[in-house]
Amino acid sequence: MKIGKLGMGLIGLALVAMTGCQSAAKPQGDSWSAIEDRGKLVVGIDDTFAPMGFRDENNELAGYDIEMAKAVSEKLGIAFEFQTIDWSMKESELNAGNIDLIWNGYSITDTRKQQVAFSEPYLENRQLIITLADSEVNAKADLAGKTIAVQKESSALEAVSADAAFTSALKNGAPEEFDTNIDCFMDLEAGRSQAIVVDEVLARYVMKQRGQEKYKVLDENFGTEQYAVGMRKQDTTLLEKINEAMKACNEDGTTAALNAKWFGE
Amino acid sequence: MIRQILPSLLAGAGVTLQVFFITLILSLPLACLLQALQQFSGRALKPLFRGYITLMRGTPLLLQLMFIFFGMPYLGLTLSRELSIFIAFTLNYTAYFIEILRGALSAVDPGQAEAGKMLGFSRRYIYFRIQLPQALRTAMPSIGNEVLNLVKDTSLIYVLGASELLKAGRSAVNTYATALPFVVVGILYLAMCGGFSWLLGRIEKRISYY
Numbered sequence: 001m002k003i004g005k006l007g008m009g010l011i012g013l014a015l016v017a018m019t020g021c022q023s024a025a026k027p028q029g030d031s032w033s034a035i036e037d038r039g040k041l042v043v044g045i046d047d048t049f050a051p052m053g054f055r056d057e058n059n060e061l062a063g064y065d066i067e068m069a070k071a072v073s074e075k076l077g078i079a080f081e082f083q084t085i086d087w088s089m090k091e092s093e094l095n096a097g098n099i100d101l102i103w104n105g106y107s108i109t110d111t112r113k114q115q116v117a118f119s120e121p122y123l124e125n126r127q128l129i130i131t132l133a134d135s136e137v138n139a140k141a142d143l144a145g146k147t148i149a150v151q152k153e154s155s156a157l158e159a160v161s162a163d164a165a166f167t168s169a170l171k172n173g174a175p176e177e178f179d180t181n182i183d184c185f186m187d188l189e190a191g192r193s194q195a196i197v198v199d200e201v202l203a204r205y206v207m208k209q210r211g212q213e214k215y216k217v218l219d220e221n222f223g224t225e226q227y228a229v230g231m232r233k234q235d236t237t238l239l240e241k242i243n244e245a246m247k248a249c250n251e252d253g254t255t256a257a258l259n260a261k262w263f264g265e
Numbered sequence: 266m267i268r269q270i271l272p273s274l275l276a277g278a279g280v281t282l283q284v285f286f287i288t289l290i291l292s293l294p295l296a297c298l299l300q301a302l303q304q305f306s307g308r309a310l311k312p313l314f315r316g317y318i319t320l321m322r323g324t325p326l327l328l329q330l331m332f333i334f335f336g337m338p339y340l341g342l343t344l345s346r347e348l349s350i351f352i353a354f355t356l357n358y359t360a361y362f363i364e365i366l367r368g369a370l371s372a373v374d375p376g377q378a379e380a381g382k383m384l385g386f387s388r389r390y391i392y393f394r395i396q397l398p399q400a401l402r403t404a405m406p407s408i409g410n411e412v413l414n415l416v417k418d419t420s421l422i423y424v425l426g427a428s429e430l431l432k433a434g435r436s437a438v439n440t441y442a443t444a445l446p447f448v449v450v451g452i453l454y455l456a457m458c459g460g461f462s463w464l465l466g467r468i469e470k471r472i473s474y475y
Contacts, residue, residue, distance in 0.1 A: 047428065047436050054440040055433070057269040059276045085426035089335070093426070096338045098346075182439045209442035 032237035035100060040079040041238075043069055044099030046087040048180055051205045051262055052105040064201075064262040065104050068122065071254045075245035088153040091115050094232060101242070102230035105201060107155035109225070117233045119242045121226030122255065126200040127159045129218040130207075132188060137195055140220050144169040149184040149193040152177035156197045159222040182206065189214075197222055201263070270437040270446050277433025278453050284419045284429070288354040289412065295355065296362030300370070301392050303363070314363075321360030327421050329353045334425050346425050354418070361411055369404035370396055402472050409465040413458050430454065 035041055045053045047061060056062040061082055073080040085093045090106075093099045094116060107125060108118050129148075131137045137146065148170060150156045160175050161167055167174055176193055178184050184196040185206055195218075198206075207215050229246075231238055249255050303314045321329070334349040344352065373396050381391040401408075420431040428436070434450035 044426075048432075048439045050440040050442075055273045055436050056440075057272060059273040083426060084428055086424045089331075089424065089426070092335045096335060096343070180435060180439055182442060185442070186444060206442045 029234055030237050031097075031100070031232070031235055032241070035078070035238065040081050041073070041076075041101060042081050042083050042099045043101045043103050044085045044090055044093050045082055045104040046090075047084045048182075049087075049104055049202065052201065064123075064258060067258055067261075068249070068255070069101075069103050071249050071258075072242065072245040075248050076241055090230075094230065100231060100235070100238065105199060105227055106230050107199075107225040108228050109155050109158050111158060112230065115233075116230040117235065117239050119229040119231070119239060120246060121228045122246060123201070123227040124224060125227055126224050127156050127197055127222035128200050128203050129195055129197055129221060130188070130203060131195045131216050131218065133214055133216050135194060135216060137218070139218065140166055143195055145171055146194040147171045147176055147192065148195045148197060149176045149178055149187045150197045151181045151184060152179065154181075154199075155225055156199060156222065159225070160197050163222070185210070201227075204263070266441065266443070266445060267449065270441065270449065273428075273433045273437060274430065274446065274449055274453060277428055277430040278457070280422075280427060281416070281419045281430045282457070284350060284354060284422060284427075285416055287351055288358055288415060291351070291355040292358040292362055293408075295359045296366055297393075297397060299359065300363050300366045301389070301397075303367075304370075304392065305388060318360045318364060321357050322364070326353065326357050326418060327424060329357055330421060330424055346427065350422050350425060350427065354415075358411065358415060362408065365404050365407045365411070366397075366400055369400035369407075372403050373399045405465070405469045405472070409462065409469070412461055412465060416458050416461065417454065 045061070045065065047053050047055055049063075051063055052065040053061065053063040066082070069080055069082075083093075083099055085099065087104075090099075090102050091112075094102055102116065105123075105125070106112075108121060112118075129140065137143055143166070148160070150160055157175065157177065175197070176187065178187065181196075181198050181202050184193070184198060187193045188196045203217075229242055231242070246255075299314070303310065330349065330353045333344060333353045334346065337344060337349075377395055377399075378391050381395055386395075419429055422429050423432040423435075430450055430453060434446045437446035438444060
């Protein structure tokens with residue numbers, strides 16, 4: 001009998017735990033009215049991506065994208081909540097409704113266009129090929145039989161993989177993939193890879209921190225791409241609102257001020 | 266440099282410790298209860314227990330975390346980040362603790378349970394008052410192993426975007442473009458594990474009273 005009670009207690013506990021959680025909040029259709037009711041937008045960011053999003057010495061979020069998002073939030077008159085996410089999970093987080101926007105140096109690519117809706121681009125970015133200063137590699141062709149490193153799930157990887165002739169000539173027929181771009185830099189310095197392909201925005205920042213003279217940027221690159229804000233395809237109202245707010249930021253000089261502050265342009 | 270990175274690393278260590286304590290506080294008692302249930306339920310629930318333990322020990326904790334957070338919404342249950350983390354860790358660690366307890370309980374002389382029965386003690390009394398305390402003592406070294414594993418397994422919650430110690434370290438490495446934060450992260454983990462193994466040693470000594 002007593003065991004019966006124990007079992008019942010456990011089942012009861014489980015039930016309480018279940019009902020305590022909200023049931024299926026997977027968004028379907030345009031979620032703008034739901035967002036307005038909530039009074040906030042959840043922005044998915046990766047705080048390991050300096051200078052776009054990172055933690056400053058007070059453990060506060062800082063960076064170009066953070067400030068840009070705050071400016072847009074003001075223009076929209078709706079609060080933004082920043083949610084840190086694992087970058088390789090960003091589309092899952094978006095589609096599960098855990099976040100409403102992907103905003104962290106998110107480049108427009110063809111693959112991503114099939115999954116998410118992009119705002120108007122707000123920043124240009126190139127995929128640079130970087131080697132150590134004393135490297136004999138001076139062009140893409142020199143990398144045949146060598147190892148290169150790129151960030152996994154990144155647009156750099158997509159750009160490199162698109163060049164089938166280049167990747168098949170690499171040492172293992174594919175680039176080495178790392179969690180973060182800084183891992184790529186460390187691999188380069190350790191001499192395990194002879195070149196890395198990274199976002200220019202991040203690369204300039206890292207090279208400034210670690211010493212420009214240590215590196216060489218090749219003249220060739222893996223194309224230009226554009227950063228934009230990503231959201232669910234069905235959120236057409238949100239897309240309009242974000243575009244309007246970003247346009248307003250461009251017109252009143254907010255964007256120019258941010259560019260000057262973070263990139264000295 | 267250290268002064269710049271320390272606040273975010275300490276905040277990360279706080280998250281790590283929070284997951285650690287909540288998991289431990291939930292899973293160890295839960296394992297004691299479930300083990301009792303398994304022992305008393307006879308054949309009926311046994312396949313259920315075996316299935317649960319096989320599932321938890323046979324799949325990576327990282328996958329379980331991802332399944333609960335990203336997969337469950339497709340089955341109609343959306344859980345918050347924190348809740349997903351606590352559920353995944355508790356379910357996983359409970360399974361390991363149950364197995365540890367099962368082994369330790371079998372080392373308790375069956376004559377004791379028989380004697381208890383003859384004295385008219387209830388099955389619950391025999392389990393919780395006679396068998397379990399002795400089993401826990403035998404199990405202490407194995408439990409200690411799991412406890413230290415738990416400290417380090419918390420690093421998996423990065424996949425749900427939680428800023429635990431290792432993630433905070435990676436973030437600092439990216440921001441300051443140096444590997445120094447990794448060294449600090451290592452020292453912090455070592456300090457935590459060192460503290461816990463000292464504590465576990467004290468507890469072990471304390472309960473070995475005969």
